[in-house]
Amino acid sequence: MLAGSRQIDTSGDPCEPVPWFWVTCTGDGGYFTHISEINLGNQGLDGSFTNDLSFSSYNVFDLSNNSLHGAVPSFLGNIATFKLDLSSNNFSGPIPIFIVDPTLPESEVPSGSQIQFLNLSSNSMSGNLTDISGNFPYLKALNLSGNHFSGPVPLFYGNTTPEVIDLSSNCLSGGISELLMMINFRIKTSPGPRQSLKTLRLGDNNLSGTVPDEIWSSELQLETVDLYSNNFTAVDLTTWFQSLVAGGFSGKQKVNLLNNPIERVIIRDDIVNLKSGLESKTDVEMWNILSNSEGYIVFGGNKWCNSSDLSRARILKNYLCRPSENDDYYSVPPKGPDNTSIIIGGAVSGSVFLVIASILLIFLGRMWRRVKDLRQLQAELEKEDVRPPFYKYEELRAATKNFSDENELGRGGFGAVYKAELTDRSILAVKLLFPTEQSMTDFLKETVVITGIKHRHLIQLKGCCVRDKKRMLVYEFAENGNLVQALWGNERSFILTWAQRLKICIGVAKGLSYLHEELQPRIIHRDIKPHNILLDKDWNAKIADFGLARTMQGDEWTQATTIGGTMGYVSPEYSTEGLITEKLDVYSYGILVLEIVSGRKCLDPSASAEEFYLRNWAFKLHRESCLSSMAEKTLIESVPAQEIESLLKIALLCVQETHEKRPSMSEVVIMLTGNSSLATDIMNELCEQQQVSYDGLFETSTTNEVNGTEEKEKYVLLALTSFSHTNSRAE
Incomplete structure (x- = not known):
């Protein structure tokens, strides 16, 4: 059958x-x-x-x-x-x-x-x-x-x-x-x-x-x-x-x-x-x-x-023009012929009347501020062609059980994320942002930008919500959590297969390639790490959290006045000079791949001195011709060493010291997805342009220039051949 x-x-x-x-x-x-x-x-x-x-x-x-x-x-x-x-x-x-x-x-x-x-x-x-x-x-x-x-x-x-x-x-x-x-x-x-x-x-x-x-x-x-x-x-x-x-x-x-x-x-x-x-x-x-x-x-x-x-x-x-069928289109309830007047009788004492009046004034003041905020939101959004759907605060509060600890999925540098189950049984993720000095106009502009970004490997923004000083972003829900939970979670009931890991690596690469080269204006994420890689029910990777993202208007590079990102994932030129290019994300991606394959964190205080920083340990193992030994034990036992080394060597290309020597994310995608003809051209060009970097990558204390060249050619073949027959497992 x-x-x-x-x-x-x-x-x-x-x-x-x-x-x-x-x-x-x-x-x-x-x-x-x-x-x-x-x-x-x-x-x-x-x-x-x-x-x-x-x-x-x-x-x-x-x-x-x-x-x-x-x-x-x-x-x-x-x-x-x-x-x-x-x-x-x-x-x-x-x-x-x-x-x-x-x-x-x-x-x-x-x-x-x-x-x-x-x-x-x-x-x-x-x-x-x-x-x-x-x-x-x-x-x-x-x-x-x-x-x-x-x-x-x-x-x-x-x-x-x-x-x-x-x-x-x-x-x-x-x-x-x-x-x-x-x-x-x-x-x-x-x-x-x-x-x-x-x-x-x-x-x-x-x-x-x-x-x-x-x-x-x-x-x-x-x-x-x-x-x-x-x-x-x-x-x-x-x-x-x-x-x-x-x-x-x-x-x-x-x-x-x-x-x-x-x-x-x-x-x-x-x-x-x-x-x-x-x-x-x-x-x-x-x-x-x-x-x-x-x-x-x-x-x-x-x-x-x-x-x-x-x-x-x-x-x-x-x-x-509502952003959804549930949105209010008449923010002030209509005053119809059936409305009745509230008559306060003369029997009510003056003191009671004053208390009621005070409460009423406070209530009306709050309502007026909310109406004013709502009008400001509407005025700002009128300027945009694409408008993010607005959710009612009461709806999100009920869906998250009043933002309870029970519904909290995690928290990062910009806010806490909660699981929200709406009345129609749909499940979303609500990020309650921490208070900032950001203006409402800037918040809405960023929300509009993110709303317009749609890609299979980018988490989709479904809408937003504003109540007083609270600001919320509503995203699609990722059933399998984030990559941290998949790799190191306390409740991890299984270990990711090689096919799943490869699928995640390819997905993140495609998402970054879209941000860097297909989107206008281009976006540099600046904080690629396992916390920001979400996984849907089919283990498709989705890049999340654009809180540090920087749009690029055609300039090849720019400089940051303050350094963001996460220690261990930040590239050398960014941490020392504040230099921002797409190669910053390429570096972080390389570190991410090393973690996915090894099952170890990029900085491990419990490890020995030579294994403390995952990147340096990977280069050491490569010089000793045992790079595949850094893979998680289950992979070493079930996956050919050549396949493991191929993926790890692409990661090493991404984490080279000098940013000009790193490949672009579109080149990484081509190398991963096995277009052997085009990938060969890319790898040959990288070899020609990156002699210093490749010599550094493959040098040992006893190799001479000839041996180094032979090793490079061997690496090119290894990096290209394995993926042509393994990608079907991941895609």
């Missing part, structure tokens, strides 16, 4: 007397007669499908959360008649033809055409989706998210109209008008009731153009539409605006358009009257209409929100 897969017990009858743990059997008369479900999810399976797979059909065929790879074969269409789940594996190649070919002859239509749930999400599949076959009249949910599919959004032919379509986090392009028009036409021309699309998730793609007015059609019956993080530049709100003028929106559509460069809101037909109708509503009237709507739309943080369009409909524009 699965080539290379770990063994699952298949001895005896699968159903009698007791079914295997991974099957469900059904039958009549108290006896099991056949297998109805196969559930092998999360069983550590690897390998690929073989062509000799021969199964009857099952109600459920679940192989999710494993490490299966290769192409998804078309014969799987004959297996599941209710649910086929291959999510969270490493499948690659195009989508199976039985899913996308609308011209498939009836004789070749799979027996699984009655399938209701098809999940191929979180794999590495690619190619154009083109169009979805009409061979699935009972399909309720199609999930192809988290792959690398490209091309236009597919159309759904024949009788196939799922209730849920999830194509998020791919590389789809074009618009969505054709898909919505096709589904709407099918509903209108259908002779009887039929299943309709309720959830459409297309976020995190490259879609563009105009978000069509069809989304608001009552006939379409959409309920959830996720279009966040695309490239839409306009949205047609004609139908939605018409319903507001008429007294309220009755639809259930929840539309998320956050992180799109929207420049224009379209109002078709009677544009003057419709706009004037919207702007004629009082704040209270508009607030009542919007607050009573079951659906919503949000698309904050774009050019239109900073324009003067609809500026006279203040509440409506605040509503549309």
Whole structure:
């Protein structure tokens, strides 16, 4: 069935007397007669499908959360008649033809055409989706998210109209008008009731153009539409605006358009009257209409929100431009006709009245300061094209159990980090910053910069919060903590494998390469260390804590007036001269790699004098031709010495004394990921440019110039050959 897969017990009858743990059997008369479900999810399976797979059909065929790879074969269409789940594996190649070919002859239509749930999400599949076959009249949910599919959004032919379509986090392009028009036409021309699309998730793609007015059609019956993080530049709100003028929106559509460069809101037909109708509503009237709507739309943080369009409909524009659906768009509660007056009777004594008045004045003073702070925040953010979402302080306080010690994940030089579980069960990390003299304007500017930085190997900022003098940053949550816990934590229940360590090294290198060379303006982190390397559930490394980060506007170097960073990781030119270049981070990265491989800290007071500083000890072992001996014991026993030495020697390149002699992080990435041709060129150039450094790196008391040259050539070969066949373990 699965080539290379770990063994699952298949001895005896699968159903009698007791079914295997991974099957469900059904039958009549108290006896099991056949297998109805196969559930092998999360069983550590690897390998690929073989062509000799021969199964009857099952109600459920679940192989999710494993490490299966290769192409998804078309014969799987004959297996599941209710649910086929291959999510969270490493499948690659195009989508199976039985899913996308609308011209498939009836004789070749799979027996699984009655399938209701098809999940191929979180794999590495690619190619154009083109169009979805009409061979699935009972399909309720199609999930192809988290792959690398490209091309236009597919159309759904024949009788196939799922209730849920999830194509998020791919590389789809074009618009969505054709898909919505096709589904709407099918509903209108259908002779009887039929299943309709309720959830459409297309976020995190490259879609563009105009978000069509069809989304608001009552006939379409959409309920959830996720279009966040695309490239839409306009949205047609004609139908939605018409319903507001008429007294309220009755639809259930929840539309998320956050992180799109929207420049224009379209109002078709009677544009003057419709706009004037919207702007004629009082704040209270508009607030009542919007607050009573079951659906919503949000698309904050774009050019239109900073324009003067609809500026006279203040509440409506605040509503549309919120950073999330939970944000308040009317900071002062409306004063409606049902409000009652509080009458203080003459029986209240003067002293009691004064006490109440004093308390009231204090309360109003605090409220006024908070309103003033909020207005300052809003004024500052109005100047920015990208706005970080704001979280309510009360929400974060409840989510962190009042910032309790129980929820504290750790603390560093800039603040304490807490685990926060929100009411929707999502988990985030909240950094409560220590008080500083930094102005609100500078804080917001830094937050805006970090919000715009998105990369797989950089921790993502989700938003921020300000209450009085408290400032909080809200980040994505890293399930496996930080690298300190993984390497040396007291509660460490296992030891990182070689593949995991290599994966972490590659991830950090890619993140730094992005900061140094792809981002504009460039960013130098200045404090790369294990505390600032977070690990998600799949052991992907994510660089965190940009508190010391320095942006570079094209200058090759600059000087710091105060020295930050952490002892042991700081480069010589930074600690002695305050010199800041990208090579500062390269040095810290080299120290980090030495720690990851050795399992030892860069400064170890308990070690002998020669082993106290990890960098110096590594150079000593290299001169003695036993560099791999510094690796953690479990690695020495299970990993070829050549592979260990290759990674350690790249680390030694990074920690050379002179910053000009160190490679760039993009060169490190190339050396790590095994592009042998380009890597050879880089290494040869390094050899030519770094004679002094290489002589220092490889010299011994007895080697002459010839032997040194031979040793360098040997090193180049070692550093390039090992990674070409080991990177598949890490990526």
